[in-house]
Amino acid sequence: MAVIRDIHTHRSLVRSGTASCETITRGFLDSIREHESLNAFRALFPEESLGRARAIDAKRSTAGALAGVVLATKDNICRKGKPTGCCSKILEGYVSPYDATVVRRLEEADAVLVGTTNMDEFAMGSSTENSAYGTTRHPLDAQRVPGGSSGGSAAAVAAGLVTAALGSDTGGSIRQPASFCGVVGLKPTYGRVSRYGLVAFASSLDQIGPLTRTVRDAAEILQVIAGHDPSDATSSREAVPAYVDALTRDVKGLRVGLPKEYFTTALDKGIADAIMSRVEFLRARGAVVRDVSLPHAEYSVATYYVISTAEASSNLARFDGARYGRRSDGTTLAEMYTRSRSEGFGNEVKRRIMLGTYVLSAGYYDAYYRKAQKMRRLIVNDFENAFREVDCILTPTTPTTAFAVGEKAGDPLTMYLSDVFTVSANLAGIPGLSIPCGKDAKGLPIGLQILGKRFDESTILRTGDFLESV
Amino acid sequence: MTAPSGFEAVIGLEVHAQLRTASKAFCGCSTRFGDEPNTNVCPVCLGLPGALPVLNRGVVESAVRMGLAVGSSIAPTSIFARKNYFYPDLPKGYQISQYDEPICRGGTVEIDLDGGARRQVRLTRIHMEEDAGKSIHDAGDGTLVDVNRSGVPLIEIVSEPDVRSPREAALYVQKIRQIVTYLGICDGNMEEGSLRCDANVSVRPAGTAALGTKTEVKNMNSFRNVERAIEFELNRQIALLRSGGTVLQETLLWDAESNTAHPMRSKEEADDYRYFPEPDLVPVTAAEAWVAQLRSELPEHPTLRRDRFEKTYGLPRYDADVLTAERGTADYFESVVRELGALGADSAKAASNWVMTDVLRVVGERRIDIAEFSVPPSSLAGMIRLIGNGTISGKIAKEVFSAMLETGERPERIIDERGLLQLSDETAIGKVVDDVIARNPGPLATYRSGNAQLLGFFVGEVMKQTKGKANPQVVNALLKQRLT
Numbered sequence: 016m017a018v019i020r021d022i023h024t025h026r027s028l029v030r031s032g033t034a035s036c037e038t039i040t041r042g043f044l045d046s047i048r049e050h051e052s053l054n055a056f057r058a059l060f061p062e063e064s065l066g067r068a069r070a071i072d073a074k075r076s077t078a079g080a081l082a083g084v085v086l087a088t089k090d091n092i093c094r095k096g097k098p099t100g101c102c103s104k105i106l107e108g109y110v111s112p113y114d115a116t117v118v119r120r121l122e123e124a125d126a127v128l129v130g131t132t133n134m135d136e137f138a139m140g141s142s143t144e145n146s147a148y149g150t151t152r153h154p155l156d157a158q159r160v161p162g163g164s165s166g167g168s169a170a171a172v173a174a175g176l177v178t179a180a181l182g183s184d185t186g187g188s189i190r191q192p193a194s195f196c197g198v199v200g201l202k203p204t205y206g207r208v209s210r211y212g213l214v215a216f217a218s219s220l221d222q223i224g225p226l227t228r229t230v231r232d233a234a235e236i237l238q239v240i241a242g243h244d245p246s247d248a249t250s251s252r253e254a255v256p257a258y259v260d261a262l263t264r265d266v267k268g269l270r271v272g273l274p275k276e277y278f279t280t281a282l283d284k285g286i287a288d289a290i291m292s293r294v295e296f297l298r299a300r301g302a303v304v305r306d307v308s309l310p311h312a313e314y315s316v317a318t319y320y321v322i323s324t325a326e327a328s329s330n331l332a333r334f335d336g337a338r339y340g341r342r343s344d345g346t347t348l349a350e351m352y353t354r355s356r357s358e359g360f361g362n363e364v365k366r367r368i369m370l371g372t373y374v375l376s377a378g379y380y381d382a383y384y385r386k387a388q389k390m391r392r393l394i395v396n397d398f399e400n401a402f403r404e405v406d407c408i409l410t411p412t413t414p415t416t417a418f419a420v421g422e423k424a425g426d427p428l429t430m431y432l433s434d435v436f437t438v439s440a441n442l443a444g445i446p447g448l449s450i451p452c453g454k455d456a457k458g459l460p461i462g463l464q465i466l467g468k469r470f471d472e473s474t475i476l477r478t479g480d481f482l483e484s485v
Numbered sequence: 486m487t488a489p490s491g492f493e494a495v496i497g498l499e500v501h502a503q504l505r506t507a508s509k510a511f512c513g514c515s516t517r518f519g520d521e522p523n524t525n526v527c528p529v530c531l532g533l534p535g536a537l538p539v540l541n542r543g544v545v546e547s548a549v550r551m552g553l554a555v556g557s558s559i560a561p562t563s564i565f566a567r568k569n570y571f572y573p574d575l576p577k578g579y580q581i582s583q584y585d586e587p588i589c590r591g592g593t594v595e596i597d598l599d600g601g602a603r604r605q606v607r608l609t610r611i612h613m614e615e616d617a618g619k620s621i622h623d624a625g626d627g628t629l630v631d632v633n634r635s636g637v638p639l640i641e642i643v644s645e646p647d648v649r650s651p652r653e654a655a656l657y658v659q660k661i662r663q664i665v666t667y668l669g670i671c672d673g674n675m676e677e678g679s680l681r682c683d684a685n686v687s688v689r690p691a692g693t694a695a696l697g698t699k700t701e702v703k704n705m706n707s708f709r710n711v712e713r714a715i716e717f718e719l720n721r722q723i724a725l726l727r728s729g730g731t732v733l734q735e736t737l738l739w740d741a742e743s744n745t746a747h748p749m750r751s752k753e754e755a756d757d758y759r760y761f762p763e764p765d766l767v768p769v770t771a772a773e774a775w776v777a778q779l780r781s782e783l784p785e786h787p788t789l790r791r792d793r794f795e796k797t798y799g800l801p802r803y804d805a806d807v808l809t810a811e812r813g814t815a816d817y818f819e820s821v822v823r824e825l826g827a828l829g830a831d832s833a834k835a836a837s838n839w840v841m842t843d844v845l846r847v848v849g850e851r852r853i854d855i856a857e858f859s860v861p862p863s864s865l866a867g868m869i870r871l872i873g874n875g876t877i878s879g880k881i882a883k884e885v886f887s888a889m890l891e892t893g894e895r896p897e898r899i900i901d902e903r904g905l906l907q908l909s910d911e912t913a914i915g916k917v918v919d920d921v922i923a924r925n926p927g928p929l930a931t932y933r934s935g936n937a938q939l940l941g942f943f944v945g946e947v948m949k950q951t952k953g954k955a956n957p958q959v960v961n962a963l964l965k966q967r968l969t
């Protein structure tokens with residue numbers, strides 16, 4: 016069984032020779048096997064991981080920043096020589112010939128990447144029920160979902176099967192499962208982390224980020240994966256600050272905003288109370304709390320579903336059976352395409368491809384896609400205005416805690432509404448952090464979301480680290 | 486042109502020019518033509534999951550230079566868009582192109598009509614895009630795809646419907662080819678597909694303004710085919726209209742073998758390309774200072790150069806056209822003239838003759854670029870100078886030229902080594918003349934009896950004796966003197 020420790024401790028143990036990376040890795044591999052019923056993993060690479068661990072042990076004091084850290088990556092992040100399938104049937108048998116930039120950076124920092132985690136197919140979903148490889152179970156209640164789409168990553172971290180995991184967040188896919196599972200989830204600023212090697216869902220919204228047990232660990236992982244990548248034209252050249260150094264636990268004078276559009280009577284009382292209790296901690300330690308307004312918040316889900324499906328319909332066009340992945344037979348080219356895609360994609364993915372194709376079609380573009388782009392601009396403005404008044408914004412991460420398996424599976428609209436608090440950060444390109452914030456009456460974790468200015472992960476990490484400490 | 490039928494042709498052209506950048510538009514793969522299939526590929530141009538495009542700035546530079554050469558306005562910011570459609574040689578399921586915010590707008594291309602008149606063809610736009618791979622249909626039972634070409638950069642030059650005849654269309658494409666090769670941004674090879682042309686063709690009753698229904702003609706891979714295909718399509722439309730039919734908006738593929746165009750797909754079931762801004766790329770910027778620098782570095786426009794050749798060197802229009810058709814030829818010619826120095830202006834016609842006939846013949850025969858031609862301009866100029874000062878005759882010069890071609894040696898050295906120096910000494914030539922007259926009493930008698938035509942016979946004999954080295958003027962003078 017793995018012993019739960021933070022990244023700093025793992026690094027110190029390995030560098031000082033007190034514990035071997037190999038023993039640590041074995042411990043986690045054992046835990047993963049013991050928790051197979053969670054279905055958190057898509058693929059495991061035990062032998063290779065142990066080999067890497069031994070190589071890291073040989074470096075000892077010169078081992079990298081993530082020495083002793085056992086990590087998992089979501090199944091949509093390319094790993095050279097390994098299956099990268101986005102938990103879709105259409106990528107059955109596909110092995111990536113190259114590593115994603117984040118994978119390379121983690122390995123250069125001596126992390127051990129033991130396996131890939133389960134997810135909603137192509138990151139489309141909020142429950143991991145859309146995986147072609149079965150639903151991941153909530154670590155605290157097997158009848159509930161872990162959230163999604165990075166549900167496998169969240170469940171693995173929550174169950175102590177890895178120290179940290181990478182997820183991807185297009186509309187809340189890191190923060191929502193982090194919230195459901197009671198762990199920390201960070202969606203960095205758009206452009207902060209390279210998307211090279213992340214199988215695209217919606218290119219203008221996707222961002223890779225860490226799921227961890229502590230805010231400090233999230234800062235440690237971000238430190239390694241953040242920064243400009245010449246292979247990603249949308250990655251920023253903005254300097255990467257020392258995130259861990261920002262965790263001062265000092266919130267005196269911090270200006271905290273509460274969007275009045277989110278804190279309405281419709282909000283679940285248990286969740287509202289949990290958030291407000293944390294707000295009181297901040298106030299007590301000298302933070303200045305005030306209401307802010309995000310007037311276009313109510314349009315964010317609609318805007319998000321137009322833009323994300325439009326981009327997805329194009330991004331997923333390459334999965335046609337012609338070059339890699341699953342191919343169905345057909346007597347004509349059109350039939351081969353149709354059958355490969357009909358049989359290869361799951362229902363939710365097909366639904367979104369159809370929606371996206373529709374909103375980009377001649378005659379509908381202006382009414383949907385162009386209008387959504389305009390609304391996106393207004394949402395960006397909302398945040399710019401709000402951040403003139405405050406340094407960070409607090410909201411619930413999700414409107415409910417973890418729901419039951421099957422509860423929303425037949426009702427896509429209700430499922431889409433689980434993203435209501437998270438999608439605007441993707442639309443605005445700002446960073447968002449979800450941290451655990453107590454439990455509801457059923458004992459299920461509640462998540463608190465902290466939103467920050469573009470490229471100001473430091474402030475939201477500092478705020479989250481403070482709240483975690485009280 | 487008003488066709489004899491009473492219809493007027495309205496033609497717009499879309500020319501795709503493959504850019505000569507060393508690497509592809511959005512990845513580092515080589516753009517080399519003719520390599521083993523699927524060897525110049527990487528995750529980006531294969532469209533593998535997770536791969537992202539990064540713009541090669543050389544593509545922007547080429548597009549801007551083309552825009553400047555034809556007087557387009559250059560957008561300070563332009564954006565790439567995705568053109569979505571399914572085809573096996575399109576690995577991503579979309580082509581990265583430009584749509585409503587292209588890099589260049591407007592501009593004109595001037596073409597020289599056969600009668601000497603000039604016509605301005607207005608341009609709508611020039612935009613950047615990537616090429617697709619190549620489907621190979623005739624390889625056994627299946628279709629094979631070569632992805633080497635996928636991601637190779639193109640510019641698409643779109644004209645307004647200003648072209649009025651098949652001949653004008655061919656002249657327009659030739660002019661585009663000349664401009665892109667002058668700029669060095671495209672090798673202009675239509676057979677290899679580096680330059681491709683599609684035409685939008687319609688007809689209308691002469692004198693009317695409304696546009697008729699247009700068809701798009703594709704797959705015209707030579708200037709000749711451009712002309713023939715459009716001719717075919719115009720005739721087809723006119724015949725159709727005359728017989729009371731209507732033209733359908735459709736795309737036709739030209740088949741050079743059968744001299745016909747076949748419908749490819751009907752626009753009624755037209756593809757909706759669902760263009761939208763490419764989210765993986767940031768907007769393309771073209772800073773004013775950079776554009777100004779590119780403008781200052783542009784080579785002389787071929788049309789201006791042609792006009793200058795006529796004026797400065799006093800060359801006939803025909804010569805100026807031939808010499809400026811390719812930038813390399815014009816550069817070579819001007820180097821020769823420069824080498825001739827003070828003699829330059831006077832000998833320009835001589836230089837023109839040598840370049841147009843002998844140099845271009847060899848370049849053509851050897852299928853080489855004039856830049857690889859083995860006789861440097863200084864050697865050709867040296868030879869022309871030697872003809873001018875009587876050191877060698879024009880006839881000997883042909884021999885010297887061949888020798889320079891084979892050996893790469895300077896003309897003076899060849900003349901020296903081979904003893905080709907022209908004989909002008911009257912005493913020496915006089916001996917040969919006397920000898921020839923003495924040995925040919927028959928012809929002499931005939932000549933003296935009034936048959937002056939026999940002078941040629943005696944000149945030939947003297948030249949034969951002197952192995953062509955005797956100065957023909959001296960030979961002529963001496964013969965005339967001594968034969969009478």
Ligand SMILES: [Zn+2]
Pocket residue numbers: 509512513514525526527528529530531636
């Ligand atoms: Zn490539």
